[in-house]
Amino acid sequence: MRDRLEANQVFLYLAAILAGLAVGTHSPGRVGLLETLLWPLLALLLYVTFTQVPLVGLHRRLANARFLAAAVVGNFLVIPPIVWGLVQWLPVDPALRFGVLLVLLVPCTDWFLSFTHLGGGDTSAAIAFTPLSLLLQLALLPLYLWLFLGQTALAGVIQRELLEAFGGLILLPLMAAFLSERWAERAPGRRWLIERLGWLPVPLLALVLFAVAAGQVETVTGSLGLLGWLLPVFLGFLVAAALLAWLLARAFRLPVAQGRVLAFSFGSRNSFVVLPLALALPAGFEAAVVVVVLQSLVELFGMLVFLRLVPRWLFPDLPGG
Structure with a gap:
């Protein structure tokens, strides 16, 4: 049953997004509650995901300099120039370009x-x-924002938001999952809890997608005029991310499973973290908020495609593997 759930997860996510768009359109009064629940849902999603990874003794299995080098080179040396090149497609609008750089870098x-x-x-x-x-x-x-746009005033705000995201969305769920695994290891009859939690990543991710889609309908419908400029940039980025993952996985001779990590890392951006930054921008930068919201929705559909494309075509299992 769980295998069937994961095999059909893309259809569940698509249904969640469509349902969220419908709720956001027809019941906008409920959107505030969904936006409030988004961060706790994300933290819970990461907690149950972490529990499915053997965290106890993890440090002994992670001495893989080649993978980390590939991830760093791709994300922080190759992707920034790609993003800068894509931005040249856009009109010379500082707010629009700032938003794209903020969310894609x-x-x-x-x-x-x-x-x-x-x-x-x-x-x-x-x-x-x-x-x-x-x-x-x-x-x-x-540094990237200074190089590409000459923007330095937001450096402190950016760093504070990233630190808060690391503590609330990464560190706390990771520690909770580690403690859960230690608790489960101390008695054979406790392992059932970790196994039951393995059912939750798919439905929880569907809830997250539902909340995001419902919360951003108004922003999207009010900014359709920008979609003609932004959609080619975001789709071009996803294509470039997939190709880059394939090239770097070959260049660094990474196993299939680590190539898949590169694909999902390169293709997904930190939109949930940079959205508060965009909302805090001064007057005249409202377009940056629209950019971040539209990118997150395009990315939702892009990741659904990646869930099919990456394991089946880009990094398929080796014969006999």
Whole structure:
């Protein structure tokens, strides 16, 4: 039954997104509650995802410099110039370009772990990369914005938001999952809890997608004029991310499961973390909020495609594997 649930997860996610768009359109009064629940849902989603990874003794299995090097090179050396090139397609509007750079320059550190798990990737390697990714984002995002747009005033705000995301969305769920696994190991009859939690990543991710879609309908419908400019940029980014993952996995001679991690890491961006940054921007930068919201919705559909494309075509299981 669980195998069937995971095999049909893409259809469940698509239904959740469509239902969220419908609720956001016809019952806007309920959107506030859904937006309030989004962060706890994300934290719970990561907790149950982490419980499906053997965290006890994890450090002994993560001495993989080649994977970490590939993830760092792709996310922080190759993708920024790609994003800068895509931005040249846009009109010369500082708010519009700032929003695209803000949302595409840094990789996701939350739900990409769940997509990696559901897509058959090496979740242990993905977890190992997460703290390194956050540290590099803290250091490099202000630098990128300065290089590409000359923006330095938001550096402190950006760093504070990233630190809060790391503590609330990564560190606490990770510690809770580790303690849960230690508790389960102390008695044979406790393992059932971890096994039962394995049913939850798919429905919880569906709830997250439902909440995001419902909460952003008004922003999207009020900004359809920008979609013609932004959609090619976001779709082009997803295509470039998939190709880059394939190339770097071959260049660094990574196993299939770690190649899948690269694909989900390169393709997903930190939209949930940078959205509060966009909302805090001064007057005249309202378009940046629209950009982040539209990117997150395009990414939702893109990750559904990745769940099919990555394990079946981009990084299929080896014969006899």
